[in-house]
Amino acid sequence: MRASQCAQFDRVFLVLGNHEFYGISREDGLKAANALEVEPQLLGKLSVLNQSRVDINRRVTIIGCTLWSYIPKEYQLWVRMKVADLSRINDWTVENHNTEHLQDVQWLQQEIHNISLEEDRRDLIIVTHHAPSATKTVDPKHNSNPWGSAFCSDLLESQSQILARFKIIHHWIFGHTHWNTKFRQHGMIISSNQLGYDSRGSRAPRFFNYWFPQSGQDFVITKTAKV
Numbered sequence: 001m002r003a004s005q006c007a008q009f010d011r012v013f014l015v016l017g018n019h020e021f022y023g024i025s026r027e028d029g030l031k032a033a034n035a036l037e038v039e040p041q042l043l044g045k046l047s048v049l050n051q052s053r054v055d056i057n058r059r060v061t062i063i064g065c066t067l068w069s070y071i072p073k074e075y076q077l078w079v080r081m082k083v084a085d086l087s088r089i090n091d092w093t094v095e096n097h098n099t100e101h102l103q104d105v106q107w108l109q110q111e112i113h114n115i116s117l118e119e120d121r122r123d124l125i126i127v128t129h130h131a132p133s134a135t136k137t138v139d140p141k142h143n144s145n146p147w148g149s150a151f152c153s154d155l156l157e158s159q160s161q162i163l164a165r166f167k168i169i170h171h172w173i174f175g176h177t178h179w180n181t182k183f184r185q186h187g188m189i190i191s192s193n194q195l196g197y198d199s200r201g202s203r204a205p206r207f208f209n210y211w212f213p214q215s216g217q218d219f220v221i222t223k224t225a226k227v
Contacts, residue, residue, distance in 0.1 A: 003041040012046045013054065015064045017129035017176060018085045025090040026100075049127055051107045053115075060123050060227050063111050067128035067174075068100040071149045082147040097150075104128075105155065109162065116166050123170040123227045131174045132156050133185075137192065138177045151177050156185055163188075171225050180217040193223045 006012050014033060021029040033048045047054050049064025056062060071079050076094050080086055086093065108126070115122055131137035133156035134148060142148060156163065163169065169188040182191040 002036070002039070002046075006042045006045045009045065011054075011056075012042075013049050013062060013064065013127060014046060015049045015127050015129050015175075016066050018066075018089070021090075021092070022084075022088040023090070026092065026096070028090075051104065051111075053111060055122075058120060060125065061115060062125045062127060063108070063115075064127035065104045065107060066100070067104045067108070067130045067132065067153060067155075068097050069130050069149055069151060069153050070098055070101045075146050075149050078146040079150045082145075083150040085150065101153065105153070108155075109159070112162075112166050112169065116168055122168055124166075124168045125170055125225070125227065126172045128172070128174050130176050131192070132172055132190070136181055136183050137174065137179060137190070139179050156190070160186065170227050173225065180219060182217070189225070191225065193217075193219060195219045 016033055036046050037048055051065045053063045071094050115124055131152040134152040137152060163186045167187060171189045174192050175194050178194060180192050180194055
C-alpha cells in the first residue's frame with residue numbers, strides 16, 4: 001500500500017499528526033516514521049517533516065512539523081475529557097503537549113529567520129498538522145468549544161508582526177481541523193485540503209459526531225498549490 005501510494009508522486013512529504021501516535025508512544029511513532037524514509041520499496045521518495053527542511057529546487061523550500069497546540073490551564077480539564085490524545089498516546093500528558101508546542105514554535109521561528117537571511121531568495125512553504133490559527137480554520141460552530149485549543153495555535157495572531165515581516169512565506173498548509181479552507185493573511189496563503197472522516201452513512205455513535213463536521217470546501221484529490 002505505501003509503495004503504491006508513493007509511486008503516484010515524484011515526492012511525498014509526511015507530517016505526523018496526533019493519530020500517528022495512537023497506541024504507541026511519541027518516541028516509537030517517530031522511529032516508525034523515520035524508518036519509512038529508508039524503506040527500499042519507497043525508492044527514497046518519502047520525507048518525514050518533523051522539524052525538517054527540504055529544498056525542492058534552488059527557489060522553493062518546504063519546512064514542516066506537527067505544531068502541537070498550546071492548551072491553557074483553564075481548558076486542560078475539558079481537553080482531558082474530550083480529546084482522545086491524552087488516553088490514546090502512551091505516556092502523553094498536557095505538559096508533553098505544551099512542551100512540544102513551544103519547541104515547534106521556536107524551531108519554526110528560527111528556521112524562517114535563517115531562510116530569510118540566505119543570499120538566494122526562496123519561496124517558503126510551511127506544512128503543519130495542527131492549524132496555525134483558530135480563525136477561518138475551523139467550522140465556526142466549534143469556535144466556542146473549550147477544548148478547541150487542542151486543535152489550533154494562535155501563531156497567525158501572536159506572531160503577526162514577525163510573520164508580516166518575512167515576505168518569503170508563500171503557503172501555510174495544515175490539517176487536523178476537518179475543515180477545508182483557503183484564505184490570505186500576512187501576504188501568505190493559508191490552506192487546507194483534508195479528506196477527514198466520511199460521515200455519510202456512518203454508524204458512529206452520536207457522541208462522535210463532533211469529529212464529522214461538514215468541510216468548508218470539498219476535499220479535492222488533485223488540488224495543487226502553485227508557487
